[in-house]
Amino acid sequence: MYEHDVIVVGAGGAGLRAAVAAHEAGADVAMVTKLHPVRSHTGAAEGGINAALREGDDWELHAYDTMKGSDYLGDAPAVETLAQDAPEETISLEHWGMPFSREDDGRVSQRPFGGLSFPRTTYAGAETGHHLLHTMYEQVVKRGIQVYDEWYVMNLATSDEPDPNDRTCHGVVAYDVQSGTVEGFKANDGVILATGGPGQAFDHTTNAVSCTGDGHAMAYRAGVPLEDMEFIQFHPTTLPSTGVLLSEGVRGEGGILYNDEGERFMFEYGYANNDGELASRDVVARAELTEVSEGRGVEDEYVHLDMRHLGEERIIDRLENILHLAEDFEGADGLVEPMPVKPGQHYAMGGIETDENGATCVDGLYAAGECACVSVHGANRLGGNALPELIVFGKRAGYHAAGGDLGEAEIDTGYTDSVEDEDDTEFPVQPGSAGLEPTGDDVAADGSGQVADANGVLERAVETESERIDRLMNKDDGVQHAEIRSKLQKAMTDYVNVFRTEEGIKQALEVIRECREEYRDVYVADPSTTFNTDLQMTYETRNLIDVAETIALGALVRNEFRGAHWRQENQIRDDENWLKHTLVSWNGGKPSIWYRPVLLEGEDKTYEPKERSY
Amino acid sequence: MSTQQQEQPDTQEAPADPEMKGAESPQQERLEKKEQGLAEAESVDESDVEGESVHLKVFRYDPEVSGKQEPRFDEFHVPFEKGMTVLDALIFARDEFDSSLTFRHSCRQAICGSDAFFINGSQRLGCKTQISALQQPIRVEPLPHQEVVKDLVVDMDHFYDQMHAVEPYFQQEDLPEGELEEQRQDRENREKVKMSTRCIWCGACMSSCNIAAGDNQYLGPAAINKAYKFAMDEREDEEIKEHRLRILEQEHGVWRCQTQFSCTEVCPKDIPLTEHIQELKREAVKKNLKFW
Ligand SMILES: Cc1cc2nc3c(=O)[nH]c(=O)nc-3n(C[C@H](O)[C@H](O)[C@H](O)COP(=O)(O)OP(=O)(O)OC[C@H]3O[C@@H](n4cnc5c(N)ncnc54)[C@H](O)[C@@H]3O)c2cc1C
Numbered sequence: 001m002y003e004h005d006v007i008v009v010g011a012g013g014a015g016l017r018a019a020v021a022a023h024e025a026g027a028d029v030a031m032v033t034k035l036h037p038v039r040s041h042t043g044a045a046e047g048g049i050n051a052a053l054r055e056g057d058d059w060e061l062h063a064y065d066t067m068k069g070s071d072y073l074g075d076a077p078a079v080e081t082l083a084q085d086a087p088e089e090t091i092s093l094e095h096w097g098m099p100f101s102r103e104d105d106g107r108v109s110q111r112p113f114g115g116l117s118f119p120r121t122t123y124a125g126a127e128t129g130h131h132l133l134h135t136m137y138e139q140v141v142k143r144g145i146q147v148y149d150e151w152y153v154m155n156l157a158t159s160d161e162p163d164p165n166d167r168t169c170h171g172v173v174a175y176d177v178q179s180g181t182v183e184g185f186k187a188n189d190g191v192i193l194a195t196g197g198p199g200q201a202f203d204h205t206t207n208a209v210s211c212t213g214d215g216h217a218m219a220y221r222a223g224v225p226l227e228d229m230e231f232i233q234f235h236p237t238t239l240p241s242t243g244v245l246l247s248e249g250v251r252g253e254g255g256i257l258y259n260d261e262g263e264r265f266m267f268e269y270g271y272a273n274n275d276g277e278l279a280s281r282d283v284v285a286r287a288e289l290t291e292v293s294e295g296r297g298v299e300d301e302y303v304h305l306d307m308r309h310l311g312e313e314r315i316i317d318r319l320e321n322i323l324h325l326a327e328d329f330e331g332a333d334g335l336v337e338p339m340p341v342k343p344g345q346h347y348a349m350g351g352i353e354t355d356e357n358g359a360t361c362v363d364g365l366y367a368a369g370e371c372a373c374v375s376v377h378g379a380n381r382l383g384g385n386a387l388p389e390l391i392v393f394g395k396r397a398g399y400h401a402a403g404g405d406l407g408e409a410e411i412d413t414g415y416t417d418s419v420e421d422e423d424d425t426e427f428p429v430q431p432g433s434a435g436l437e438p439t440g441d442d443v444a445a446d447g448s449g450q451v452a453d454a455n456g457v458l459e460r461a462v463e464t465e466s467e468r469i470d471r472l473m474n475k476d477d478g479v480q481h482a483e484i485r486s487k488l489q490k491a492m493t494d495y496v497n498v499f500r501t502e503e504g505i506k507q508a509l510e511v512i513r514e515c516r517e518e519y520r521d522v523y524v525a526d527p528s529t530t531f532n533t534d535l536q537m538t539y540e541t542r543n544l545i546d547v548a549e550t551i552a553l554g555a556l557v558r559n560e561f562r563g564a565h566w567r568q569e570n571q572i573r574d575d576e577n578w579l580k581h582t583l584v585s586w587n588g589g590k591p592s593i594w595y596r597p598v599l600l601e602g603e604d605k606t607y608e609p610k611e612r613s614y
Numbered sequence: 615m616s617t618q619q620q621e622q623p624d625t626q627e628a629p630a631d632p633e634m635k636g637a638e639s640p641q642q643e644r645l646e647k648k649e650q651g652l653a654e655a656e657s658v659d660e661s662d663v664e665g666e667s668v669h670l671k672v673f674r675y676d677p678e679v680s681g682k683q684e685p686r687f688d689e690f691h692v693p694f695e696k697g698m699t700v701l702d703a704l705i706f707a708r709d710e711f712d713s714s715l716t717f718r719h720s721c722r723q724a725i726c727g728s729d730a731f732f733i734n735g736s737q738r739l740g741c742k743t744q745i746s747a748l749q750q751p752i753r754v755e756p757l758p759h760q761e762v763v764k765d766l767v768v769d770m771d772h773f774y775d776q777m778h779a780v781e782p783y784f785q786q787e788d789l790p791e792g793e794l795e796e797q798r799q800d801r802e803n804r805e806k807v808k809m810s811t812r813c814i815w816c817g818a819c820m821s822s823c824n825i826a827a828g829d830n831q832y833l834g835p836a837a838i839n840k841a842y843k844f845a846m847d848e849r850e851d852e853e854i855k856e857h858r859l860r861i862l863e864q865e866h867g868v869w870r871c872q873t874q875f876s877c878t879e880v881c882p883k884d885i886p887l888t889e890h891i892q893e894l895k896r897e898a899v900k901k902n903l904k905f906w
């Protein structure tokens with residue numbers, strides 16, 4: 001068993017920032033990550049980091065834009081914290097040597113981005129995430145923080161009180177991919193989940209193969225609610241064949257969208273008469289799919305993104321890597337022809353419910369980055385708002401876990417008697433594990449009330465996972481993870497995409513149920529304990545099933561159109577009934593759904609919901 | 615063809631060492647050659663392969679599984695699709711035929727640096743290599759000169775150790791005092807380090823380097839390039855730069871490089887590695903640092 005004060009699970013931007021903060025607060029920190037840190041998907045971020053740095057801009061404008069962009073489902077204390085702390089955190093990155101693009105006067109460059117009232121997206125070429133990731137990793141190396149890389153975290157070691165709000169997380173169980181050893185990692189002060197997005201729940205996504213929602217699923221099974229999971233952002237400009245993203249930076253610099261008839265449809269068909277191509281992502285994504293479904297798509301599948309008029313010099317200066325992406329992954333030369341694009345799954349606004357200090361309702365368990373829902377993005381994330389979230393809330397979580405004082409949080413976490421329960425919706429099938437798992441080990445904490453000390457909790461968790469591995473490896477026949485995974489992904493893309501209907505979502509829930517049933521028969525064919533990715537992907541697939549189900553459940557109950565979530569049956573934003581977050585709790589394998597009102601009360605103003613028009 | 619432009623910084627001085635004399639810019643030449651090579655490869659008519667299957671020969675090895683302890687090649691036939699990459703073909707083979715086929719990969723877009731393999735005899739990223747540009751059967755092997763863990767997975771620890779050996783972190787301590795004041799940096803200086811900052815730690819360069827193969831302690835092109843990124847960044851003071859040059863000019867540092875350009879040829883990010891190493895040699899000479 002390994003032992004540290006703070007264990008950070010995941011080493012993307014959020015995890016690295018959390019580790020540095022915990023280290024600076026004096027804690028003995030270790031990072032446990034299934035990928036080497038520099039392989040994390042933060043490296044793929046292109047566009048930039050929103051921060052109010054310049055004269056004429058201020059954090060209040062940033063907070064206002066974020067709230068409006070969120071379609072009034074962001075919590076004001078979180079949104080304001082993001083906007084207030086982003087400038088300092090961005091400058092810290094510069095002080096750590098991050099190679100930002102520069103203006104003539106030598107200051108860091110900023111550019112316009114969709115939904116922003118000021119050009120505050122601070123960037124480093126078209127590879128901002130790559131530079132952020134490497135700069136943060138450099139700081140971890142500098143501090144000598146211990147990194148267990150290529151260790152796959154399988155489960156949390158959480159105590160078993162009946163009420164999740166009373167539980168404590170004492171560490172994690174991880175598997176050394178290289179050697180196959182299972183070990184307990186004891187955390188004396190806290191565990192921070194920074195495991196990134198769940199994009200692999202869909203089959204056309206900008207997310208990496210490793211973005212499998214592991215942190216979401218582990219927290220969920222330990223009793224932590226998942227919040228606003230129905231809000232999935234579909235990015236309007238991904239390459240049709242791979243899902244590789246072309247940054248919003250292209251449109252920020254003046255790139256134009258055309259349909260097959262050469263019309264600039266954002267204006268011609270009135271999708272966004274003011275902002276055109278720079279309207280919020282959900283608006284542009286729906287516009288594109290409408291063009292395609294009304295027969296004006298190119299090859300009935302995509303639209304064109306044209307940047308040729310910007311000129312070679314400007315393109316090479318600011319958007320050079322876009323040229324490479326279009327060339328290498330789609331065979332299109334952005335200097336001489338328009339590039340094909342279509343919407344793809346891109347970002348999960350929802351996630352593990354936390355307060356603005358990164359804490360969940362389980363004592364000692366934190367979450368930060370894309371896997372968390374604080375919530376700053378509400379129903380829709382603005383481009384350039386995720387990277388500042390990583391560093392702002394990664395830092396807070398790290399500092400708080402290490403015992404630092406951030407004051408009482410204003411945001412509540414955990415189920416209490418005062419929340420509103422969902423009891424109207426009929427489910428086509430019983431969601432959750434519902435006794436489907438072969439043994440009772442489908443939960444991290446089973447609510448049995450069994451009391452054990454930290455070591456006991458950890459030992460039991462290690463035992464459970466070792467047994468699970470044995471079972472998967474000793475089974476000689478059955479279904480393989482890849483089959484289940486692709487079935488799940490297809491159902492999510494078919495039915496829980498940009499346009500959603502009640503019938504479709506129910507269909508998806510049925511497929512998810514089938515996937516669960518098939519998963520009972522899953523087996524790992526590779527008998528090796530050396531670098532067994534078959535085993536790892538089998539674990540990940542189980543996580544994807546749980547996460548996909550929460551997305552579909554949220555989408556089913558929320559019968560309104562808000563931000564990225566559109567419902568055919570009720571195509572309006574229904575503020576009277578829906579200014580509230582959706583929460584799904586696992587409850588020992590039987591999901592229950594409940595709501596908490598959104599917090600629109602800021603430090604010194606209330607954000608009145610306004611119509612979101614672009 | 616790659617659209618990448620190799621800008622020669624105008625601050626550049628004439629090469630100071632014999633190998634570099636005469637040739638106006640060997641770097642440029644190599645890159646042109648590399649681009650030509652790519653262009654030729656891409657001229658393979660796509661319709662030749664479309665609708666047909668891709669023939670892969672993949673290296674297999676597992677230290678614990680009988681039958682795999684002796685390295686062997688397995689053959690896979692995968693249906694071709696337009697735009698298919700070597701990584702796509704490997705994923706298909708694994709998901710459809712043999713779930714024990716093991717290789718690192720994650721981003722699918724040449725940014726995580728996980729999937730550098732030895733493909734048809736040269737180091738390339740699986741995700742960035744179009745099937746249509748390759749001769750079949752396509753041989754996929756683990757990176758040479760690194761210990762094989764299993765199938766296409768090699769042990770990267772030595773590579774990471776070398777990367778860490780150059781103190782790869784910004785060391786300027788004297789920072790602007792004003793609230794939210796950034797350090798100033800000239801556009802030109804940012805441009806100068808730009809290419810060096812693109813490294814994704816894939817290890818292709820190190821694997822291609824004969825010197826690194828013969829001298830286990832040689833820092834290698836990626837680590838030297840990482841140091842270049844800091845040494846050339848005007849935001850760090852002169853004395854830090856000198857400290858960096860001292861690390862680099864040690865016995866197993868820049869002077870080991872014999873300008874064979876193999877690293878530059880394979881780098882998927884088109885980083886002019888050899889040029890960077892040469893420039894650091896010149897800097898060390900300028901600073902009168904002792905060399906081996
Ligand atoms: C293509 C693309 C472009 C983007 N561009 C922008 C942009 O311009 N601006 C912006 O603000 N946002 C952007 N985003 C969003 C933003 O980049 C992501 O939300 C963010 O980087 C996620 O960071 P993270 O640290 O939460 O997770 P990641 O960087 O994904 O890191 C997750 C980490 O968790 C580890 N991990 C996961 N599961 C386990 C497990 N079971 N055990 C151990 N370790 C585990 C992984 O190894 C990894 O280290 C972009 C996203 C994409 C996909």
Ligand code: SF4
Pocket residue numbers: 812813814815816817818819820835836839880881882883884885887
């Ligand atoms: S320098 Fe190029 S080849 Fe070497 S590790 Fe970096 S990206 Fe890979």
Ligand code: FES
Pocket residue numbers: 701719720721722723724725726727728729739740741742
């Ligand atoms: S899969 Fe990330 S570099 Fe190829």
